[in-house]
Amino acid sequence: MGLLSLAIWTPILFGVLLLAFGRDDQAPMVRWIALVGALIGLAVTVPLYTGFEIGSAAMQFVEKSIWIERFNIHYHLGVDGISLWLILLTAFITVIVVISSWEAITTRVNQYMGAFLILSGLMIGVFSAQDGMLFYVFFEATLIPMYLIIGIWGGKNKIYAAFKFFLYTLLGSLLMLVALIYLYTQAGGSFDLATWYTLRLGGTAQTLLFFAFFAAFAVKVPMWPVHTWLPDVHVEAPTGGSAVLAAIMLKLGAYGFLRFSMPILPDASREWAWLMITLSLVAVIYVGLVAMVQKDMKKLVAYSSVAHMGFVTLGFFLFSDLGMAGGIVQMVAHGFVSAAMFLSIGVLYDRVHSREIADYGGVVNTMPNFTAFALLFVMANSGLPGTAGFVGEWMVILAAVKANFWIGMAAATALILGASYSLWMFKRVYLGPVGNSNVKALLDINAREFLVMALLAFMVLYMGIYPKPFTDVMDASVAELLRHVAISKLP
Amino acid sequence: MIDSLGWYVAFPEILLLVMACVIALVDLGVKTPMRGATHLLTMLTLAVLAVFLGFYASSGATVVAFGGMVVSDPMGNWLKCFATIALMATLVYGRQYASQRDMLRGGELFTLSLFALLGMYVMISGHNFLVLYLGLELLTLSSYALVALRRDDLKATEAAMKYFVLGALASGFLLYGLSMVYGATGSLGLPEVMRAIAGGEATLKGSQQVLILGLVFVVSGLAFKLGAVPFHMWVPDVYEGAPTVVALLVGGATKLAAFAIVIRLLVEGLMPLAFDWQQMLAVLAVLSLLVGNLAAIAQTNLKRMLAFSTISHMGFLLLGLLAGVVQGDSGNAANAYGSSMFYIVTYVLTTLGTFGVILVLSRSGFESDNIADLAGLNQRSPLYAGVMAICMFSLAGVPPLVGFYAKLAVLQALLASSQPVYIGLAVFAVVMSLIGAFYYLRVVKVMYFDAPTQTAAIEAGFDARSLLSVNGALVLVLGIVPGGLMTLCAQAIASLMA
Numbered sequence: 003m004g005l006l007s008l009a010i011w012t013p014i015l016f017g018v019l020l021l022a023f024g025r026d027d028q029a030p031m032v033r034w035i036a037l038v039g040a041l042i043g044l045a046v047t048v049p050l051y052t053g054f055e056i057g058s059a060a061m062q063f064v065e066k067s068i069w070i071e072r073f074n075i076h077y078h079l080g081v082d083g084i085s086l087w088l089i090l091l092t093a094f095i096t097v098i099v100v101i102s103s104w105e106a107i108t109t110r111v112n113q114y115m116g117a118f119l120i121l122s123g124l125m126i127g128v129f130s131a132q133d134g135m136l137f138y139v140f141f142e143a144t145l146i147p148m149y150l151i152i153g154i155w156g157g158k159n160k161i162y163a164a165f166k167f168f169l170y171t172l173l174g175s176l177l178m179l180v181a182l183i184y185l186y187t188q189a190g191g192s193f194d195l196a197t198w199y200t201l202r203l204g205g206t207a208q209t210l211l212f213f214a215f216f217a218a219f220a221v222k223v224p225m226w227p228v229h230t231w232l233p234d235v236h237v238e239a240p241t242g243g244s245a246v247l248a249a250i251m252l253k254l255g256a257y258g259f260l261r262f263s264m265p266i267l268p269d270a271s272r273e274w275a276w277l278m279i280t281l282s283l284v285a286v287i288y289v290g291l292v293a294m295v296q297k298d299m300k301k302l303v304a305y306s307s308v309a310h311m312g313f314v315t316l317g318f319f320l321f322s323d324l325g326m327a328g329g330i331v332q333m334v335a336h337g338f339v340s341a342a343m344f345l346s347i348g349v350l351y352d353r354v355h356s357r358e359i360a361d362y363g364g365v366v367n368t369m370p371n372f373t374a375f376a377l378l379f380v381m382a383n384s385g386l387p388g389t390a391g392f393v394g395e396w397m398v399i400l401a402a403v404k405a406n407f408w409i410g411m412a413a414a415t416a417l418i419l420g421a422s423y424s425l426w427m428f429k430r431v432y433l434g435p436v437g438n439s440n441v442k443a444l445l446d447i448n449a450r451e452f453l454v455m456a457l458l459a460f461m462v463l464y465m466g467i468y469p470k471p472f473t474d475v476m477d478a479s480v481a482e483l484l485r486h487v488a489i490s491k492l493p
Numbered sequence: 494m495i496d497s498l499g500w501y502v503a504f505p506e507i508l509l510l511v512m513a514c515v516i517a518l519v520d521l522g523v524k525t526p527m528r529g530a531t532h533l534l535t536m537l538t539l540a541v542l543a544v545f546l547g548f549y550a551s552s553g554a555t556v557v558a559f560g561g562m563v564v565s566d567p568m569g570n571w572l573k574c575f576a577t578i579a580l581m582a583t584l585v586y587g588r589q590y591a592s593q594r595d596m597l598r599g600g601e602l603f604t605l606s607l608f609a610l611l612g613m614y615v616m617i618s619g620h621n622f623l624v625l626y627l628g629l630e631l632l633t634l635s636s637y638a639l640v641a642l643r644r645d646d647l648k649a650t651e652a653a654m655k656y657f658v659l660g661a662l663a664s665g666f667l668l669y670g671l672s673m674v675y676g677a678t679g680s681l682g683l684p685e686v687m688r689a690i691a692g693g694e695a696t697l698k699g700s701q702q703v704l705i706l707g708l709v710f711v712v713s714g715l716a717f718k719l720g721a722v723p724f725h726m727w728v729p730d731v732y733e734g735a736p737t738v739v740a741l742l743v744g745g746a747t748k749l750a751a752f753a754i755v756i757r758l759l760v761e762g763l764m765p766l767a768f769d770w771q772q773m774l775a776v777l778a779v780l781s782l783l784v785g786n787l788a789a790i791a792q793t794n795l796k797r798m799l800a801f802s803t804i805s806h807m808g809f810l811l812l813g814l815l816a817g818v819v820q821g822d823s824g825n826a827a828n829a830y831g832s833s834m835f836y837i838v839t840y841v842l843t844t845l846g847t848f849g850v851i852l853v854l855s856r857s858g859f860e861s862d863n864i865a866d867l868a869g870l871n872q873r874s875p876l877y878a879g880v881m882a883i884c885m886f887s888l889a890g891v892p893p894l895v896g897f898y899a900k901l902a903v904l905q906a907l908l909a910s911s912q913p914v915y916i917g918l919a920v921f922a923v924v925m926s927l928i929g930a931f932y933y934l935r936v937v938k939v940m941y942f943d944a945p946t947q948t949a950a951i952e953a954g955f956d957a958r959s960l961l962s963v964n965g966a967l968v969l970v971l972g973i974v975p976g977g978l979m980t981l982c983a984q985a986i987a988s989l990m991a
Contacts (some may be wrong), residue, residue, distance in 0.1 A: 021879075070898075072979040073905065113875075135901075139892040146886055149934070153942040154871075161942055165934060172891075172930055176923040183901070183908045184916070 004065040005049055006079040009089060010127045013043040013096065017119030024112025033104055036115035040100045043122060044093040054086055056474050059482035061132060069136070073186070075193050078133040083479030084260055084330060085129040087472060088253055091337045092129065094461070095249045096122040099242040102345050102454045106241060106352050107155060114155060117147040118242060125250050129257060134182045134193040137261070141218075141254060142175055148243065148251065155240040163238035170231040171221055178218035181211045185266070198266050199486055202493040208270035215263045222255025225278075225315060226285040229308045236304035237357070241348030244300065248307050248340035253333050256314045260330075264318070265486040271319070272487070278319040283412050285312030290419035294426070299350075299357050302427055303343045306383060309416060310336045310391075316413060317398035321487060325401030326480045331472055332394025335382075335465055339391050342379040342458040346372075349451055350431075354440045359430050363437025368444040373432050375447075375455040380428045382462045384421035390465035391420075393472075502558035502565045505542055505549075505573060506614045512538040513607035520600030527592050531600045532584070535607065539581045546574035555988060557620060561682045564620040568756070568834065568985040572749045576613050579746035579841055580606060585960050586849040587738025589953065593857035594736060596642050605642075606742060609635035613750035622671045622681040622762075625754055629667070629718070632750060633660050636743055640735040652734025659727040663717030670710025674763070677704040683762040690765040708766055711758060712773045718751045719807045722780035729788075732800035737855065737862065740796060741848040744803055745841050752837040755814065760830060761989070767818035774815040775918070781808030782925040789932045796862045798932060799847060802888060805929055810836050812922055813903040819910040827990045828909060831983035832902035838982065839887075839895045839971065846884040846964045850877050853953040853961060864936060869945025876958075877951065878940045880965030887968050889933040890926050894972040900926065902979065 003011075016039025024032045055062060061080030069077040081089060099118055107114045124147070127140035145168055153164035182193070188207075189197050203211070221228045232252075236244050264271045286309050293305035310332065317329030349372060350365070351357055366373040382389035387396075395417065403410030436442050447455065465472060500507070516538070520531045550570030557564045584606065591597050612635060615628030637660065641653035675681055677700035678689035690704065713724060720728040732740045759770055785805025792798035813833030817826035854861040854870075854877065861867075871878040887896035900922075907919040953961075971978055 021875075068976075069974075070976040070979060072976060072983055073901075110871075113871075139897070142892045142897070146891060149937075150941060153938060161938055164938070164942070165931070168934055169927065169931060173924075173927050176927055177920070179901070180904065180908070180916075180919055180923055183905050183919075186905065187909050187911065 004063055004079065005046060005053075006063050006081060006126075006130045007065055008046040009043065009050070009093065010079075010123045010130070012046055012123070013039055013119040013126075014123035015039075016043075017116040017123070020112045020116035020119070024116065026110060026112070029108070029111040032112045032115060033100075036100050036119060037097070039119050040093075040097040040122070043119070044097050047090050047093040047126075050081060050086060051090060054081075054475060057478050059083070059478040064132070066132075069133075073135070073193070074191050075135045076133045077136060078194065079130045080132045081130050083476035084483070085257065086475050087330075087334045088129045088250075088257060088337075089126050091334055092122055092125045092250050095246060095337065095341050098341060098345070098454055098457060099245055101450060102245070102348060103240070103242045104450055106348065110154065114151070117151050118246065121147040121151075121246065125254065128254050132195050134185065134195060134198065136193075138175070138179060138182055141258075142172075144251065144254070145171060148247070151243045152235060152239045155243070156238040158238070159234075160238045163235045166231045167235045170228075174218040174221035177214045181214035184211065195261065201266065201491065203267065203491055204493060205269065208267045208491070209273070212263055212267045212270035212274060215258065215267070219255040219258040219263065220281075222258070223252055223311050223315060224255070224308060225281050225312070226289055226308065227281075229285070229289065232308060233301045233304040236307075236344075237298060237300045241344060241351065244344040245341040245348075248303070248344055249337040252307065252311055253337065256311065256318070256329070256333055259315065259318055260326075260483065265483060267491070268487045269490055269492055272321065275319045275321065278315055279409060282312040282316035282319070283409065285309055286316065286413060286416045287419065290416055290423065294419065294423040296423075297359055299347045299359055299427065299431065300344070302359075302423060303340065303347065303383075306343075306420065306423060307336070307340050309420070310340070313395055313398050313413070313416065316409075317394070317401060320398075320401050320405045321484065322401045322404065323477075323480050323484055324397055324404070326484065327473060327476055328394050328397025328401055330394075330476050330480070331397060331469065334472060335390035335394050338458060338461045338465065339379060339382045339389075342455070342462065343383055345454060345458070346376045346379055349447060353444055356440075359427060361438070362431040362441055364434045365432045365441055365444065367436050368441060369446045371452065372447045372455070375459055376432060377428065378459055378462065380424045382466070384424040385417050388463070388466045390462045392466055393469045499556060499558040502556050503563060503618075505546055506611060506618070509538070509542060509607060509611045509614060513604055513611060516607065517600065517604040520604065523600065526597065527588065528597045528600055528603065531603050532588060535584065535603045536581060538607070539577050543574050543577040543581070546570050546577060550574055550985075553984070553988060561684070562621045562624050563615075563618045565618060566985075566989055568989050569617045569753065571981065571985050572617050572753050573614055575838055575841065576610065576617070576746040576749045579749065579845060580610050580742065582845045582849065582960060582964065583738060583741045583745060585956050586845070586852040587741065589957065590738050590852045590855050591736070593855070594643060596736060596738075601642060602639070602738070605635045605639050609639065609742065610746070613746060616750045617753040619754075619757060620683050620761075622675065622683075622686075625757055626664075626668060626671065628750075629754060630664060632747065633664065636660075636739075636747070639739045639742065640731060642739065643736055646736075648734040649736060652731050655734075656727055656731045659717070663714050663724070666710045666717065667714025670707045670712075670714060673703050673707025673710065676700070677707065683757060686762045687764055690763065704766065705769055708763060708769055709773070711763070712770055712777075715751075715755050715758065716777050719748075719755065719810075720804055721777040721807045721811060722784040722804060725781070725784070725804045728804055729797045729800040732803075733794055733797045733862070737796065737848060737852050737860070741845065741852070744799070745844050745848070748837055748841055748844075752810070752834065756830060756989070759814070760817070760826075764818075764823070767823070768821070771815040771818065774811045778808045778811035778815065779918070779921065781805060781811065782922060786925050786928045790928070792932075793864055794862055795851060795864045795867070795936070798864065799844075802929065802932070803844075805925065806836075806840050806888070808925075809900065809903055809922060810840070812918060813906050816906040816910050816915060819912060823990075825906065825909050827983065827987045829906035830990075831979075831986040832899075832906040834982040834986055835902050835979055836899040838978065839899045842964070842971070843884045843887045843896060843968055846880055846961070846968060847888075849957070849961045849964060850881045850884075853877060853957055854951060856949065856952075864939055866947065867936065867940050868943040868947070870940040872945050873947070874951050876962060880961055881940060882937050883965045883968050885933040885936050887972070889930040891930070892972065893969070895968050895975060897972065898975040898979065
């Protein structure tokens with residue numbers, strides 16, 4: 003069994019064990035087992051990084067064996083510079099989520115932890131699948147645990163949110179399924195991605211396939227105007243669910259563009275790049291403005307996620323190495339920052355049980371340590387140099403200016419908007435005199451919460467100050483991808 | 494192929510017939526309320542048959558016997574084997590349910606089920622119009638009686654009447670159609686009919702119109718039996734009204750036989766008319782997907798909802814059947830019919846799980862057949878909620894559950910044809926399965942997100958409980974490694990086409 007298989011199946015195995023044998027009255031033990039599972043899951047991904055051969059664009063740690071003979075579907079895994087950090091990010095966030103839900107979740111703990119561990123393994127599967135159908139199976143399977151997480155442990159309007167999440171994303175991915183099967187028949191009976199990269203496809207077919215993939219990935223990213231499910235779902239999901247959703251599940255869509263749309267359908271991708279860029283800029287500017295007027299903290303961060311993901315897709319469809327690398331860096335950075343933002347809100351919510359900005363004020367007076375962390379994360383969210391949020395955005399803006407000054411100009415406004423909504427929220431929630439008796443009664447973060455915050459703060463700063471380990475691994479893969487995109491696949 | 498009077502070919506049927514009679518006699522002496530001896534003997538018979546049929550099927554031999562009346566081939570033997578196992582599961586799940594409803598005062602449940610199974614066997618292995626028809630009648634007559642088994646229950650009696658009247662009509666359709674085909678071709682044996690049509694003898698006599706008219710009746714009759722729109726009216730009423738254990742028999746094992754008779758008649762007998770019947774199936778499929786999925790949303794009764802869901806699944810099944818012959822080229826046929834066979838087998842497996850949970854949750858005087866009755870099931874019993882959730886996600890076609898691969902196989906068969914119309918059908922089918930996902934999710938929602946309304950302890954026998962766990966696990970495991978069953982179905986159909 004290879005490393006990637008271990009990374010996928012270790013958390014799933016632990017999750018299944020918890021589901022099968024965990025009981026409600028054993029909650030403390032369940033938590034510890036979940037933590038052990040998550041830590042082992044993280045530990046097995048570390049050799050992926052240390053053993054990764056930088057400078058090679060080839061798939062590494064490849065595992066390939068036949069899975070479903072009848073349709074020539076392979077259990078084919080591999081990792082390259084694009085997916086490496088996303089896998090590490092997934093395993094890392096899983097550990098964070100398990101620790102952060104330690105006290106917040108008290109009912110059916112085994113199902114909660116089990117769902118998260120299984121989800122983690124499935125998402126790593128998505129990032130490492132090199133077979134179209136294997137990808138689809140992992141991609142879709144993530145819906146089940148997330149649906150249950152939102153529906154069981156969510157807020158007041160959880161049922162609406164759970165259904166919206168499931169059906170919205172299912173519609174997109176079902177169209178993708180038809181596209182995948184079409185590619186399978188065109189490729190003479192193969193789901194292998196590498197085969198698909200060399201497939202010749204006509205203009206109309208490419209356009210139709212592009213929009214079938216677009217339906218799946220744009221909903222997942224989410225791009226404007228199909229982003230409306232995200233705020234609803236984020237508001238209702240439990241803190242851990244929001245963190246995983248924002249940090250990793252949104253990346254599944256963006257990653258799909260890189261793995262499927264662009265290399266398989268280069269001509270359609272270039273032809274429709276204007277549309278993608280326009281939608282991305284609308285997300286960056288318009289959704290940024292929408293974020294500013296939110297009264298609910300979680301909604302605000304959700305809209306800011308849409309805006310940040312706009313940067314990712316913008317970077318991709320500029321078709322330059324800087325833009326694409328910037329988009330990938332932004333994905334990873336947003337993973338750390340958005341998780342941190344949602345977990346910060348979770349810390350407050352656990353104490354006051356409100357997400358309304360108006361219910362807070364002057365939190366700094368009662369929770370100084372926590373506020374220090376929150377400030378760092380807010381700064382990272384607004385893209386301050388020296389934090390993770392800056393690196394990717396800066397690369398994308400630079401690439402945009404190179405491509406077209408006005409696109410760059412429009413993208414750069416995001417820095418102003420990001421700073422406005424993030425800092426304004428910070429001012430209203432944390433600064434000023436103590437707002438009400440709830441805030442007065444707040445206790446600062448305990449050791450467990452401190453650990454979560456410190457781990458995330460470390461990653462945010464590390465990535466901001468020394469992004470080289472992140473960018474180095476992806477250079478070769480990005481160049482290879484761009485080379486693919488440059489070749490026309492028209493017959 | 495050896496044409497001989499090979500009694501051993503009909504050994505399963507003969508054994509089943511003898512045992513059904515023996516069990517009916519033995520049952521006279523059984524006095525216990527749970528019919529222990531009858532049950533045990535039935536299970537033993539079914540187990541022996543299943544093992545035997547499994548061995549027989551895996552040998553891969555095709556033998557025609559009794560002067561071309563019956564055939565024993567891998568497809569038939571596998572379907573018989575699966576139908577036997579499905580009946581075993583049905584009886585295990587339903588035994589307690591039946592005893593609480595006064596259905597075990599006599600042993601009819603067991604003997605009639607065995608005769609129904611015998612009907613299925615004959616239907617599956619018939620190689621001649623009349624034999625197929627006889628099998629069908631044996632199955633349906635036993636089913637009518639089974640539905641009416643609770644004769645004091647108003648709903649069940651009503652359902653039985655509806656089932657009987659509409660079923661008789663359908664049988665009439667089928668028989669009428671078959672007689673027309675007989676008139677046009679001059680023979681009743683499947684290969685002879687096929688040769689007559691393919692060789693142009695039928696058309697030479699100027700009886701093409703008769704043939705097509707007969708085909709319309711045959712397809713209508715089959716659509717009745719499958720429960721495809723617009724011949725679906727009986728399905729929701731029978732599912733809702735019949736005792737749940739009988740509903741499972743009608744909606745489970747029987748579907749395997751219905752699939753077999755469709756393959757025997759349309760593919761083995763009337764393949765040269767594929768161009769005509771494929772168009773009819775396309776209309777049936779589109780309507781079934783549309784009506785089944787939309788009507789299911791409105792249901793509050795779980796059994797009724799499952800009935801409409803069955804209708805939509807039959808639509809999907811038909812999609813696989815109509816993709817076989819593309820512009821006179823039957824290169825895709827084995828692939829397409831194999832996908833349909835996989836679809837029906839996995840569908841039956843999943844249906845067993847869902848009805849199994851309903852049966853286990855029922856108590857005396859309480860049917861547990863409303864969706865609301867499942868409220869908070871996860872808190873009462875994570876095991877049953879888990880099995881039900883797995884089955885629901887599988888029916889919705891979400892990977893990694895087996896229902897997804899069934900849909901994948903059918904969609905692949907459609908797209909492999911490279912016909913724009915078929916690609917359009919595939920897109921239509923996935924949009925419909927999105928609608929389908931809604932009502933399956935609603936069941937999961939009720940079980941997991943709502944607070945329990947029932948507090949009574951769930952009492953189920955050890956056998957039902959463990960079998961249900963295995964059933965749920967199988968839906969998941971076959972979803973993770975579906976290759977074996979897929980290959981099995983593909984090979985079974987391929988040996989039929991050869």
